[in-house]
Amino acid sequence: MTDIEKLEKKAARFIAEQALLQSGDTVLCALSGGPDSVALFHVLRSLAPALGIGLQAVHLNHGLRGAEADRDEAFVRELCARWSVPLWAERAEMAQRPRPAGQSEETFARALRYDFFERAAEAAQALSGGPVKVATAHTASDNAETLLFRLARGTSLTGAGGIPPRRGGYIRPLLCCTRQEILAYCRSAGHAYRTDSTNLLPCCSRNRLRLQAMPVLRGVNPKAEEALSAFAEDARETAAFLDGLARQLLAAAAAGAGWRAGQLAAAPGPVRRAALAQLLAARDVTGREQVTEAAAVVCGEKASSQLGEGLFARRSGGIFYLEQTAPAPPADWELPFSTGLLPLPDGRIVAVLEQEYEEIVKLCGEDKKELKKFADYGMINKISTFRTRRPGDLFRPAGRGVTKSLKKLMAEDGVPRSARGRLLVLAEGRKVLWLEGVGVCEELLPRPGCRRAVQIKLIEPEE
Template identity: 30%
Template sequence: MFLENIKKTIQNYHMIEKGDKIIVGVSGGADSIALLAVLCALQKEYDINIEAVHIHHGLRGEEADRDALFVKQICKEWCVPCHVLEFDIAKEAREKGIGLEEMGRICRYNTFYDIAGKNGKIAVAHHQNDQAETVLFNLCRGTGLTGLCGMTPVRGNIIRPFLFVSRKEIEYFLSKKNICYCQDSTNEQNHYTRNKIRLSVLPFLENEINDKAIKHIASAASILSEEETFLEELAEKALHKMIVSKQQKKIALDINLLLSENVVMRRRIFRKAFCLIDDSLQDLSYIHIQQIEQLLHKQTGKRLSLPLKRSVLIEYNNILFSLEDEVKSTKFCYKLLPEKAIYIKEIGKFVELSFNAYKKQEKRLTIYTRVFDYDKIKGDISCRTRQQGDSIAIGNGHQKKLKDFLIDAKIARQKRDKLLLFAVGKQILWIPGYRISSDFTANETTKNKLWISVWEGEKNERTY
């Protein structure tokens, strides 16, 4: 019956396919030895290649040596290739400033991944009791729906065939098969939070509340996991509909579309937006998600700084999620001469003044070209970023401060200092993509026309 239940889990969650390479994490304890025994029993049926991996953490002295030797011997007896690796977990934990449990977990899984390779699968022996323990641990620590789902049967190339059987069932299976296993004395110590839940909380719930408490908690986690998957799919679809722009380290979403969603869905969308640029939600808590929600209702230019160099910014009708880089100056100023192309390294573009632009235009892909009345230009033309005191003629003899023009044009604040401008002194001739000064435009009476061109290119590119 036990074996049939495991096979049902494997089939329901498509954990194993014929010919798979399965790496089994084997500590020597009851759970992992039972898992190794079950997979060996199914080896011929599934035509799988099994390898055991044992990690010696360097923490328990002779007891740890005993466990490593036991795993080697039983693997030899069962004809299973065995990898035994030793780490100084205490030292590595001190160096990285993290706890022993977390450091041990990192070393174990890094080793599993290395040995499994790209196509191998990693089988771990988490069972129903571990699931209940995980759910309670997350609940007490503070979590949302995701944490209440506990562990999933399959996560990437990690499989958990025992997730729906109890510790008692595992021990009964081993007893019936006369299979020995090791006892880890640290599992009986109340030094670790998880041990306290395992040794005190879960037994109390079973003995004093409901004898099926563990099974019910694990069952609830399974139900919540299905609902979580459904909600995540909805959030994914909603997110992609509201993406305005996406770059490597930033993504802009339409605020109006966001506000049309329920707040529950918005919270998921916020997290998914960061995942698209960061692949991680580390240190991003519910409090931060609430702060993003509040930011949605604030005016343009408002910014929220979050852990690990994350930031959120309101940009008119959009909300921008980004990873902040070191601030680098993008200011530049180049004096231009006719018929001489100049490469602007700060923006990766060429600019050129020319009296015969049409002849050259055929030989390159020009992003922008505009024509001006050269006789109206009194002074040197420069290509630069904005400066204090800049203004632009907007027609009918009216001048407008450049700052006011950029605000009215709804150009985001962080873009304003990077804008490419052509100017004579403090007078702006042209803002490519936005505006030409009315004071310098060419018309039918213009005698001397000057073309200004801007195009993409590399510094060593040939110019014509």
């Protein structure tokens, strides 16, 4: 089998497997004049009768490479005229257009290119009255380079999926073929093509990967590109599976304007992260760090967190919220001490349970740490209150033999700043008698002679 037959059969099989084209489609071949796009043009031209598709081409001259770009455009025009393929062409004059702040020239060029593709597709659809798809000449080699680029910069499982065979109205019929196969096809068929001189210079990250990293990897494995592209396909399928589970989780956890935090927290980590990534992506926030921050709020490690400009995550009353405004600082409140169940303003419940001292001794045995969970009921002043921390609070934790400001103690114990304002205390004035997560003060530790004691527990709302 010749190189021509191999590539065309491989592409035809991939198009069928991925259901990229249907009879009656009009296909706009993105034709730059380079070897990949020229191969795509001829493959589609060869397969068009059997597939029942109409073929057109689209070319944007960015106006950046002067005479070289003009020669590329002339080549594309001549190629389309020779094979009687309609061509949509435009000149962008990129240098004369204002580029968005912080956007690279490469990204800006891509945005202009795809904007033109969209306009050409709309015009072609108006003329044909049928479905129109834009075919780009991405290859398995491009997919391998994209995967390496994303892994090096940091990415998610979705990002590791590389370039998909289709995205909306865009298809990649040659994604199954390597650049070497493309060049062999053009060589065997005698198809001329243009060479973009900027692709031969190690002037950007992708070029360096192509020119420097890939040859090294091919030295390790001659089929390195196929191996990387296959991994990307596996990652893409796994990510799609997780996304399905994530959508189910979000639907099940939905609660008014938020989601039940406990249900999200109980989900397997990969599913929880995929669900949070979906929520953030819908609000134009992406990135592993932001997903991690949102997960910290869901799991109760933080009460709130800013995830992006104007987007905040908050957990309140067992519900996880994403809001466009910063959560209000916790109100200064206090509740008189009493036994029983006391609802707190943040949705939690504090349970103050009475027990006989002898029962506590039997329960704790020799474990002094367990004893710190209890307080001598007779030593608690009736003016004591439950509240959150305040400036000037002092605490002498049982067993530590030192009195410190609550602020210093929390810092030494590694309590995150974002969590400190939510911690519950039982206090008498500025003297802290009990602190959430630590236990009672030295003075209230039950000792022989104590008649009754209380255990203070926090109950999260039912989620």
